[in-house]
Amino acid sequence: MNLHKILKFILMLMVVLISQVGASWGSPKDKEPENNILQDSLAQNFPYYEDNEICFSCHNDGLYEYENENTGQRLRRLMHPNERVSRNKFYSSVHQNFSCTDCHSYEYTSFPHPGELLFESYPQCIDCHGGDESFAQYKFEEIQAEYELSVHFELEHEGFSCYKCHNPHEYDPSMRKGENIREAISYANGICLSCHADYDQYHLLTNHEEINIVSRHDWLPNEALHFQNVRCIECHTQISDSILVAHHLLPYEDAVRNCVECHSQNSRLMGTLYKFQAREQRKGGFFNAIILNESYVIGANRNMVLNILSVLILMGILGIITLHVIIRIRSLKS
Amino acid sequence: MGHRIYLYPKWIRLWHIVNALMFLILIATGLSMQYTNASGWLLQELGANPAEKTETTTFLMSFATAISWHNIAALIVTLGFLVFFTGNVITRNSRNYIPRKKFFIKNMMIQLRFYAFGIFKGENHPFPINKDRKFNPLQQASYIFAMYIAMPLVILSGIGMFFPELVPTQMFGVSGLMINGLIHIISGYTLSMFMIIHIYTCTLGAKPTTLYKGMITGYHEVH
Numbered sequence: 001m002n003l004h005k006i007l008k009f010i011l012m013l014m015v016v017l018i019s020q021v022g023a024s025w026g027s028p029k030d031k032e033p034e035n036n037i038l039q040d041s042l043a044q045n046f047p048y049y050e051d052n053e054i055c056f057s058c059h060n061d062g063l064y065e066y067e068n069e070n071t072g073q074r075l076r077r078l079m080h081p082n083e084r085v086s087r088n089k090f091y092s093s094v095h096q097n098f099s100c101t102d103c104h105s106y107e108y109t110s111f112p113h114p115g116e117l118l119f120e121s122y123p124q125c126i127d128c129h130g131g132d133e134s135f136a137q138y139k140f141e142e143i144q145a146e147y148e149l150s151v152h153f154e155l156e157h158e159g160f161s162c163y164k165c166h167n168p169h170e171y172d173p174s175m176r177k178g179e180n181i182r183e184a185i186s187y188a189n190g191i192c193l194s195c196h197a198d199y200d201q202y203h204l205l206t207n208h209e210e211i212n213i214v215s216r217h218d219w220l221p222n223e224a225l226h227f228q229n230v231r232c233i234e235c236h237t238q239i240s241d242s243i244l245v246a247h248h249l250l251p252y253e254d255a256v257r258n259c260v261e262c263h264s265q266n267s268r269l270m271g272t273l274y275k276f277q278a279r280e281q282r283k284g285g286f287f288n289a290i291i292l293n294e295s296y297v298i299g300a301n302r303n304m305v306l307n308i309l310s311v312l313i314l315m316g317i318l319g320i321i322t323l324h325v326i327i328r329i330r331s332l333k334s
Numbered sequence: 335m336g337h338r339i340y341l342y343p344k345w346i347r348l349w350h351i352v353n354a355l356m357f358l359i360l361i362a363t364g365l366s367m368q369y370t371n372a373s374g375w376l377l378q379e380l381g382a383n384p385a386e387k388t389e390t391t392t393f394l395m396s397f398a399t400a401i402s403w404h405n406i407a408a409l410i411v412t413l414g415f416l417v418f419f420t421g422n423v424i425t426r427n428s429r430n431y432i433p434r435k436k437f438f439i440k441n442m443m444i445q446l447r448f449y450a451f452g453i454f455k456g457e458n459h460p461f462p463i464n465k466d467r468k469f470n471p472l473q474q475a476s477y478i479f480a481m482y483i484a485m486p487l488v489i490l491s492g493i494g495m496f497f498p499e500l501v502p503t504q505m506f507g508v509s510g511l512m513i514n515g516l517i518h519i520i521s522g523y524t525l526s527m528f529m530i531i532h533i534y535t536c537t538l539g540a541k542p543t544t545l546y547k548g549m550i551t552g553y554h555e556v557h
Contacts, residue, residue, distance in 0.1 A: 002519060098531065221398075221401050222498070225498055225499075258397075258400060259397035260370050260397050260400075263367070263370070263397060264370060264371045265371055275350070296509060296511035296512040296515040296517070298367050298368070298495075299367055299368055299369070299397070301512065301515065302368070303516075306519070306520070310523055313527060314527065314530075316525055317530055317531060318530070321530070321531075321534045324449075324534070327454050328453065328454065330455075331453075331454040331455070
């Protein structure tokens with residue numbers, strides 16, 4: 001029995017030792033080469049990677065350290081979420097080839113940053129993209145003109161700007177890619193909900209009362225399904241003929257409340273959500289065929305062949321019945 | 335003067351009238367949802383700004399009304415179908431839906447020939463109603479199709495439209511919701527056509543009203 005206990009103890013000891021060694025093999029040290037490979041590839045792909053790393057070293061991690069000049073004490077602080085910039089999202093965004101100091105003052109390269117930089121004004125989208133032939137296809141001038149008509153523009157003096165919706169550090173033209181429409185919808189609605197479903201954010205710009213998005217939209221049949229399958233702007237913007245994503249945000253009382261605007265043959269969705277994909281209007285006899293790739297919208301997806309066939313069958317049945325009735329009446333008389 | 339056979343018990347008559355009324359609602363509301371248009375659609379076809387369409391050309395009723403009534407009627411029809419199915423399982427009514435395999439097609443043709451020609455010549459019904467034979471072969475075939483194929487399809491696809499999250503996202507390379515929608519529309523349309531034919535063929539009894547009276551009183555007049 002004693003020998004058995006001793007063997008059991010030795011076995012347990014071996015298991016503990018092996019697990020300790022295994023744990024050290026899989027320690028974070030092991031991940032360092034992986035991170036190095038990732039950083040090397042970023043450094044190779046993006047011209048300002050190394051310059052930007054000075055900023056990302058704090059702004060990506062959300063932590064910064066500084067020394068109190070009076071006490072000599074080193075302090076570690078959490079960065080405000082608004083000041084954080086994700087390195088990965090930045091290098092996946094449209095501005096991935098930029099240096100931070102292209103838009104921000106060069107004085108930010110000194111740390112701690114000079115206090116007066118708090119009042120720095122940033123260029124707006126139109127300042128860089130307007131009047132430039134290389135961006136002509138995106139029609140920034142028209143986007144700006146629509147924005148100036150929108151309810152959001154009325155809040156400019158309170159601090160509203162393009163950046164409230166389009167984070168320049170992360171902006172991803174998801175609708176233009178047209179790859180995964182569900183993800184694009186979620187991305188687009190996330191922009192709206194970041195203020196309209198977060199009263200703390202919303203309250204920064206307006207004194208309007210808090211909106212309960214869910215109860216405000218409870219008139220929609222299958223409310224959750226609408227939220228998942230269409231963007232807020234489908235109903236809350238004036239349709240634009242020329243630009244891909246409408247920017248003329250309407251007052252809430254002017255939003256679409258008429259189901260048939262989407263649930264009909266000439267569905268509004270073809271001029272909004274599916275505009276980019278709507279090159280093929282009628283495929284396989286279907287109206288609004290492009291919607292069929294993702295969903296099925298009652299009233300919008302009609303099939304020409306089935307429409308004609310259904311009327312022909314109905315006419316045929318009614319014709320046979322009428323003929324039958326006539327012959328019955330005649331045969332009764334005779 | 336003939337005699338009377340008690341053919342339609344109360345539960346069948348009640349289910350039948352409720353089902354019929356709900357079907358009328360479903361047809362009207364279904365058509366409304368499928369064919370309501372924004373009034374600007376023609377202008378838009380001609381190149382007008384789609385933003386100009388503001389009014390709605392409702393088909394029979396508003397879209398929102400159609401949805402509410404369609405959902406309510408569909409729920410009642412679904413519950414009714416469960417009553418019908420359960421009733422058939424626990425009563426002897428199910429035997430009316432079991433076809434006699436022998437000469438089934440041939441008998442259907444005989445009945446069809448009667449409707450097409452014999453009825454005009456005053457011939458007797460080839461398969462007169464009696465206690466053991468409530469339906470003629472043509473009726474039996476069409477009722478089996480309507481109640482055991484088309485109804486389950488329209489109900490299941492309807493549940494799929496009410497709870498779209500239950501429907502597979504992709505089926506055969508296209509949207510599962512689209513296939514589900516098509517099944518619902520095609521089976522609903524087929525049942526609507528069945529209803530028109532059913533209403534007319536029920537005037538083909540000894541007198542045009544004989545079969546209707548039977549479904550109201552429960553008794554079939556044998557002439």
